[in-house]
Amino acid sequence: MPVLENGLVLRHMQVSRDMYELEFITPGIARECQPGQFVHIRSALENNPLLRRPLSLYDVDKKLGSITLLYKVVGKGTNLLSRIRPKEYVDAMGPLGKGFSPLAPRKTALLVGGGVGIAPLVYLARVLQCQGCNVKVIHGVENRLELVALPRLRDIGVEFLPATMDGSAGFKGLVTDLVQKKISPDEIDFIYCCGPEPMMAKVSDFARENNIAAEISMEEYMACGVGACLGCARKMKSSDDEYKKICKDGPVFSIDEVELLK
C-alpha cells in the first residue's frame, strides 16, 4: 500500500556532472515496493515548482528501510532536489505504479538502459539476480563518466555491457547498435528497457523481430501520480481512442501495448 512519508536523508552524492544519488529512510515505501515502481517527490521550497516529480526506485534496502534514487538535474524540480542535505527530509509518495514483471529462475533477462533510464533497471537487476535469473545489463551513455551504475551492478554481480558514444569505455556507439551486434537473441528470454523513446522503439523492434517478450518503462508529465487526474494518459495500440495512465497502468508496459514516439 502506497504511503506518504517524510524521509530522512542518509546520503546525497553527486555521481556525475549532472547526476545525483539520494538515499533516504522511508520504511513504508521500502517495505512493499517492486522494481519499476516510482516515488512522487516534492522537492519544492514554497511550492515552487508546484507539482511533485516522479522518480524511479534505483535501489532499495529493505532491511534498513531506505530507498535510493538516481536522478539527473534537468530543471527546476531536480535542481532544488539537489540542494537537499543529509539530515533534511524528502517528502515522498510511493511506491506508485505497476512495476516490471517477474521472471522465472534460470531464465535470462536483458536489461537495456539509456542515460538516466538505467535507474529502474538497477533495482530490477538486484531482484532478478536474487531470484536466480541470469542478468545482462546494457547501459548506453555519452562517455564513461556517466556509467554511474557500475559499482552497484558489480556489487549485485550481473554481467555489464557499457556502450559509450565516444568509445571511452566498452562498445563505441549507440546502445541499440550494441544490442543488434553483440546480443544473440536466442540467449534472451525477456528484455526490460528504459530510456529515451526512440531508443526504446528500436529495442522493441529488436524484441519483436526475435520474438522476445519485452517491457518498457514510460515517462509522461504527471500531476497526481495515482490515476486521479488523467493527466499522464497515453494512447494505446489496442484502439485509436483508448488511453492508459502512465502513473497507474504503468509506467511499465509490454511493448505490445503502447505506441512509442520514434
Next chain:
Amino acid sequence: MPVLENGLVLRHMQVSRDMYELEFITPGIARECQPGQFVHIRSALENNPLLRRPLSLYDVDKKLGSITLLYKVVGKGTNLLSRIRPKEYVDAMGPLGKGFSPLAPRKTALLVGGGVGIAPLVYLARVLQCQGCNVKVIHGVENRLELVALPRLRDIGVEFLPATMDGSAGFKGLVTDLVQKKISPDEIDFIYCCGPEPMMAKVSDFARENNIAAEISMEEYMACGVGACLGCARKMKSSDDEYKKICKDGPVFSIDEVELLK
C-alpha cells in the same frame, strides 16, 4: 549613483531567534551611500518570491567596499535570504532613496529604534558620531536577546539606552515611555526614528510637543524601488490628494510631511 551589483557574501550570521546580519562586498553601493538609504535585494530562487525586498543599510565599510544588512525573517523573501551562504552572491540594487538629514557638529541627536527598526539607525549613529555630534540611541525590544545592535553601538561609542518589554535589560516597558520619562527634551536637537508606525507616531508627538525637528523612516510594499511604478505611494499631510513615493521621496520623511497610522 545607484548600481545593480552581485555582491560576494563575506559574513552571514544569525544574531537572534529570527534576525540575521549579512555582509557582502558591493563597492558600487558602498561608495556613495548615506544613512537611511536602502538596497533592493533579490533573494529569489527561480523568481520566487518575484519581487525584490527593500532592506536598510545597517552598516557600511567604505574602505572594504562592503555593506551589512540586519534583517528579520518574516516571510518568503527573508526566509530565502537567510539560506545564502558565504561565498555565494546577493543581487542588490542601491543605494536607493533619500536618507536622513545630516546634523551639525556638537548638536545632540536622539535615535529611536523599535525592533528591527534599529537597522538604519546604526549606520546613522556611526556617521553622526564621526561628524562630531552627540548621539543617544534608544532601542526598544521584547527582551535582551534582541538587543542585537549593542556590540556595534558600543564600538561606535555612542550612548545606548535599551528598553525591554520584559525588563531583562535597561528600561522596562515601551520605548515611547522611555522617551517620555527619561529624555529631557531640551537636550535634544534632532530626533531620528524608525520602527512600527504607532511607535513612530508617538515619538513624532513627543517631538512636536517639544518643538524638536524629527525624521522617520517609512515602510511600504515596493515593486521597482526607484520611483517608476508608483506602487509605494503614501498620502502626505500637505494635501488630501498628494501622494509621495516611499522609495524615491523617502523612505525618510520629516514628521511634518507624512501621515502615520496610529
Next chain:
Amino acid sequence: MRKESVPEEKLDLSVNLGGIMMKNPVAVASGTFGYGREYEDFVSIADIGAVIVKGTTLEPRYGNSAPRIIETPAGMLNAIGLENPGVEVFINEHLPYLCEKGVTVIANIAGNTIDEYARIASILEGQKGIAGIEMNISCPNVKEGGLQFGVDPEMVYQVVKAVKDETSIPVMPKLSPNVSDIVAIARAAEAGGADALSMINTLMGMAVDVEKRKPVLGNIFGGLSGPAIKPVALRMIYQVYQAVKLPILGGGGILNCTDALEFILVGATAVSVGTGNFVNPCIARELVEDMEKYLLSHGLKSLEELRGAAH
C-alpha cells in the same frame, strides 16, 4: 503563535451549501480527485467535506491526446478533455462503492447540449447517495456553434433551469472565469434556480515548447489552475457575493489555510481544493485541522464570523 493544544469541545464545522450537507467546509474539486478511490491509500475519503467526482458525460469520452498537462509558474494547465466512462458506469461502478464508504459525493456533469445536461440530471435523480450536482458549464455548446455555455447569461439560465427541472438534488453550476461579467453569469444561474454556485473553474491558457516550436498541450489550449489564479478567483467571488444570495463554493489555487480563509472572507460558504491535492494528497484534511486551530486561537466558534467579513 497558534495554540496547538487539543480543543476541549470539538468545533462543528459542517456546512449547508444550498442543501448540500457537508461534514466540513473543504471539498476536493472535480477532476483532481478521480472517484475518490484513487486517493484512498492516503486519506480517509469519508472524512472529506465533499468529494466532487470526475466530470461525467452522458456517453463515455476518451479525452484529448497527450501531453495533457504542463506546469506553469505557480500553476498548471490541463487539457484532459473530459475523459470519463459515462454516467452509467459512474452510477454502476463508482457510486455504490462511495455510498457504502459513507463518502459525501457531489457529481459533476457536462454536456454538449442543454438536452444532454438534462438527461444526465434525470439519470442521477433516481440515485441514492448524491449530495449535490455540480454543473460544469465551461463546455462548448455544439448547438450554438461551440460557444461555451458558461459565457452567455441566457445560455446559463437555460441550462441551469433544464437541469433543475429534472432533479430534486441540489444543483450548483460551476462558473467559468473566462467572462467579461461574472456577476451577470451568476445572476443568470440564480434566476435559473441554482441552489449554490461553484467558483471558479480554470482560466483558459496555453504554453509553448520553444525547442519544438509548437504548443505543449496536445489540445493546444488548457485550463489554468493553481495559486496563479487565486487573485482572479477571490475577485470574482467578492463581486458575486455582493450581487447574489446563493451560497458559494469557492476555490482556485488553495494550498493552505490562509488561502482557504481568504475565500471565506470574500464570502465563500465552503471551499474546494483541486491542484492542491497533487501537491499534498492529505491537504483537505489538513485544511480542516488548520481552520479549527485558527478558530480556536482567535476565539471564534465558527466560520460564520469570518464569512464575507472582508466586505
Next chain:
Amino acid sequence: MRKESVPEEKLDLSVNLGGIMMKNPVAVASGTFGYGREYEDFVSIADIGAVIVKGTTLEPRYGNSAPRIIETPAGMLNAIGLENPGVEVFINEHLPYLCEKGVTVIANIAGNTIDEYARIASILEGQKGIAGIEMNISCPNVKEGGLQFGVDPEMVYQVVKAVKDETSIPVMPKLSPNVSDIVAIARAAEAGGADALSMINTLMGMAVDVEKRKPVLGNIFGGLSGPAIKPVALRMIYQVYQAVKLPILGGGGILNCTDALEFILVGATAVSVGTGNFVNPCIARELVEDMEKYLLSHGLKSLEELRGAAH
C-alpha cells in the same frame, strides 16, 4: 549548449510594429518603467526597443490610496489608479528630455470618455518624438455607467476610431484580458483602424489580508501581472493572431528569453516586459542579447522564422 562567441555580423532585430519603428523587439510596458528616467542609472534607455511611458490622462490624477501593490504567487497585483501629472506635463517635462536622449517613446493614454481619448490624441498629434500611441482601454467609461471600454466590441471600435481620426501617429489599443471573447475585441480594434495591438493588460484580481480581514489593496481590486498570467496572454495572442492581420506587441509575465520566444512563436511581432523590470532592471537589454544568442545558436537570421511558428 549555446555558443557564447561574439557574432561575426550583428543581427538586425529592429521591427516595424504597424508603423512604430523599434530598434529591437523588446519594449518596456507602461506603468512599470515610469518615464524611463527612473531607470537611467541602470540601463541605457535609448537602447530599449521602445519605452512605453506611464499611462497619461488629460488632467492630472492622484491615484488610489495605499497599499497599491501586493505580491501574489508568481505575480503581483497593482492598483495605482493611473496616478500621473496629465498630458501637458508629460509633453513639457518628460517628452523633450526623452527625445533628446534618442529614446523610442510610445505614449500610453487613458480616458473616461471617448472624447477624452480623442483630445489626448489630438494634443499628442502635434508633438515630435512620439513613435506610437498605446491606448489603455481597460478604463471605466463614465458615460456608459463605468463599464470598461475594453470589454465591449462596439465601444472598442468607437474609441479606436475616435483616436485614429485625431492623429497620424500609429495607434495601438491595449486589450484587456478580462473578456469572454478576445477575438471579437481584436476585430473591433482592427475595424476601428488600429495599426497594431498590444496584448495583454492585467487580469483583474484581489488579495485578502487574513489577519485584518479586509482586502489588501486600498482599491480592493487590482491588476494581476507577472508570470502567473503568461499562459492566458499566450492563449489570447494565439487566438487573435489567427483572426486579425495586425502586428501584435505581446507581453504578460515575460522574465526570460524563453518566455519572450513563446510570445513570438504564438505570433507576437515584438514583446513587452512589465513586472520583469522590477525583478531585473536590465531585463530589456538582456532579453535582446539572449534572443540574438538564440538565433545564432539555432542558425537563424531573424525572428521572422519563429514568428507565429507555433500555429
